[in-house]
Amino acid sequence: MYTPHNFRTGAGAYARLGVETQAMSASPHQLICMLFDGAVTAIGMARHHIAKGEVAAKGQAISKAVGIVANGLKASLDAKAAGPAGAELVANLSALYDYVVRRLLQANLHDDARALDEAEALLESVASAWRQIEH
Numbered sequence: 001m002y003t004p005h006n007f008r009t010g011a012g013a014y015a016r017l018g019v020e021t022q023a024m025s026a027s028p029h030q031l032i033c034m035l036f037d038g039a040v041t042a043i044g045m046a047r048h049h050i051a052k053g054e055v056a057a058k059g060q061a062i063s064k065a066v067g068i069v070a071n072g073l074k075a076s077l078d079a080k081a082a083g084p085a086g087a088e089l090v091a092n093l094s095a096l097y098d099y100v101v102r103r104l105l106q107a108n109l110h111d112d113a114r115a116l117d118e119a120e121a122l123l124e125s126v127a128s129a130w131r132q133i134e135h
Contacts, residue, residue, distance in 0.1 A: 029133070032076060036127035039068040043104070043120045050111050062108040069097050069104070069123070096122060 026034060042065035049058035074097040079090045100119045107115035 029130075032073070032130055033127070035068050035072040035076075036123055036130065039065045039073070039123055040120055040127070042068065043116050043123075046104075046107065047113055047116050050107075050113055050116075058111070059108055062104050065119070066101050066104050069100050073097055093126070096126070 042061045046058050046061035046065065049055075049061055074094055077090050077094055077097075079087050082090045100122055103115045103119040103122075106112055107119070
């Protein structure tokens, strides 16, 4: 028999499968876009959880956003592939991602929606530029 809990669990598994399938067939350019989307979605969830006073869920959402920025976006930067002309851009993006992570951590510690807004705006700005690049 289906219960609301089983439905949510099954729906979550189905959603994860869809994302995994999309990721497996995505180009490197599309994968970076997916990382930006995932980080922004996690920030939106954190904002929701702050408003509802859901401390644990807020922490999980912010941890997810931090993981995506630090272990996805920042880790994907490749100064060697960028060459001498792109080395400065890679260094600037790396510093920006470090700053975004700091703002996310501050948002977590202080329930600071403005820090979430700033982190989201910075990521959206870079994501917008990334999406305009021909792949």
